[in-house]
Amino acid sequence: MANEILAREPNYLEYQGKHKGIAGWLLTLDHKRIGLMYLMAIMVFFFVAMTLGVLMRLEMLTPGETIMKPQTYNSVFTLHGVIMVFLFIIPAIPAVFGNFFLPIQLGAKDVAFPRLNLFSWYLYILGAILAVASLFSGSGAADTGWTFYVPYSIRSAQNVTMTTMAAFVLGFSSIVTGLNFVVTIHRLRAPGMTWFRMPLFAWGLYATSWIQVLATPVIGITLALIMLERFLGIGVFDPALGGDPILYQHLFWIYSHPAVYIMILPAMGVVSEILPTFARKDIFGYKQIAISSLGIAFIGYLVWGHHMFVSGMSDASRIVFSLLTFLVAIPTGVKIFNWVATLYKASIKFSAPFYYVLAFIFIFSIGGLTGLVLGALATDIHVTDTYFVVAHFHYVMFGGMGIMFFATMHYWFPKMFGKMYSEKIAIIACTQIIIGFNMLYFPMFIMGYMGMPRRYYDYLPQFQGWHILSTVGSWILVTGIVFMFGNLLYALLKGPKAPDNPWGGTTLEWRIKGLPTLENFEEIPVVTGGPYVHDRPTYIMHPSKEIQHTNGDAKKAEKEGVSH
């Protein structure tokens, strides 16, 4: 026993490679360190964009000018959107937790292309710098909204070029990550890890990665065309020269609708990890959940037109897109029902991550159901470009992906940092976040229904009651978030050592003793069963030892695993 402890390799945080200190991070090829570098960068931009959001809410406290001029407000909501979408929501779960845990869950030592992985982080940083720099250069950040709609975006005197350039570079970063993950999942699964023995998080990432590869280039060329249009006036999007602005909207949403599934699929993957762990039983309908991820990814390509119902698109097309939009509810429903069925008759362990998942299911369901209101043609025309859309968007994106980001943090924190946080505070923070969130965004549904348009710094006095409620909600939410991260930060610095497997998780990362080492495993494990089997071991962690010593089950199991 003592021998083993002495022989223990340093974990990934202690590991001293060729480069020491800060260079050991900036030049690292270790997927776990790259994941943490993403985490740090993403947290910075999350707080920047959150601050911008709080300032917007503050501006809306009273009608007329409260703290900023209309032009500033326009830039603030644009930058809030661009930073949140491209720097937080899209990369957060895949780039942080995907990088950290995908190779481990597959039983691999790293991603398929470690150098490319580091490159994508630098692209991310470059894009982030451009986005922030656009604020302080030229005439200030774009004021077009994160959608950069033409013809305004080619006429605006603001520094639209740099902001679109930022989004372009970030798209490239996203493609590189997606490409890396697809190849990793195809090529680096451990022996016996068949497709249907992969954890559902990996399935979620697989579907996501395909969208990243097959949709992002379209936004790349579209944003490049905006830049060309601004510099040269080529005419393809300029109505004065015969261009068709609706085509811009098509191209923009061809990417940006699938992109919302880039945002939500990894989050759904984590739900499928957390639920069986805390329900302490196998997930219900594993294959259906796995396939429904691919289903959502595919149908996600067919529905972009529902963002354009009032743009002047043809009636036939509007009906087709509306119909297709309702199809998304099918694979999503499959997931929700399977999750709920997993909880049925389970002996549930109510820990902090589980609370966040419950918050997710509650909030995301509201977001999803109001999505149907927007997907239906007639009602959409009533609420288009109102606060209803803003509310819906935040319920699905923040309530969906954002809350799941928090859940994921709490779920994997002990394995990433080896420290344990106070679950009590985490649960209190979670409650506060739920209250603040609903207070902030629910009034927006009502205001939107009553006709409050989005993206105005001013409003009619009749809306003020709701705006005050919403702004106070934003304070509750933000303090809740700060409280939550404070708890994690405290744990990081002073928290007690976390047990190897605090939740009783069954996937590979929980089979590792302590923090992962540089190579994750002393030996590549052999997989002999599904990912969420609680009653027997489904991984052989030291095949060379274990298989020699036991000639019975393990050997047979390994054979089965490999020959399947």
Next chain:
Amino acid sequence: MTEYTETAEHVHESGHMHRDDEASKMAMWLFLFTELLLFGGMFLLYGAYRFQYADGFKVAAADMNSFIGAVNTIILLTSSLSVALSIGAIQRNQKKLALAMLWFTLLCGLGFLVNKYFEWSHEISNGIYPGGPALQEMSNGQVIYFGLYYVMTGLHGLHVIVGMVFLAVMIAFIQKDIITNSNYQKLENAGLYWHLVDVIWIFLFPLFYLLH
């Protein structure tokens, strides 16, 4: 299980990773898909505007010299052949032939760009460029046609240049025996890229030169 000895240490420390040609090829194909969809967005715009401005496109395309277009098509097709042959030569361990074929490919790429340069400068000297005097007199359909023409052939030209850089690196690799008859996936990938550039031109040619 003892064969699993290659360690991540190697990846991290010596920068040497165990080779997985399949993975490398798969990644290259995924990358080609992104290129395809990048151009795909442009082709979609082309389709939409050709549908909308059928007549304007025809008038504008009458200005194009389809002979130069056809010559450039043949040049790129030939360069595709020579890349394919250079891979075949490497497989057969004919290093000199492989190098010769790649140099020939580079020459083709250069020839293509020179032709393109003369075409563009011809149009530009006639005042046909975004914001140019002649173009401002033209109808919307013609303006859009030339807008798309410059963006799409320009983007394609950029890809030709990138492809030539890739192939030049491959020449260096072959000379240094980094690419050999048992290790030529890099060359194969560079070839895939070059063929993609060719395929895109195969579509650009009839769409911009052959409208009557």
Next chain:
Amino acid sequence: MSEQIYSQEQASGAQAAHHTEGGHAHITGYGTYILVWLGLVALTAVTVTVAGIHLGSLTLITALVIAAVKTSLVGYHFMHIKYDNAITKIFILVCIVIFLTFWILTFSDLSFR
């Protein structure tokens, strides 16, 4: 289905098995390449000639069909899709399906305006 893909990849050494030989090498004869090239040049000649004939709306379609045939020749022979494994072929198919989807749905708008 999945199981098959798995075993195939494992057999070729998906994880860390030494995979130093390009196991998929198929050596195509020089003659085949040259024949393909001749075919491509011939098709180019055809497409230029056909474009000179007034076919009305068929002009575009013939041009696109010929381009598609040329593309498949390049892909199949020069890019070695012919000898590629099933997974590469499925990948290409997925990409093409998605790409066509963009076209069909965009034109569901444009052609009914």
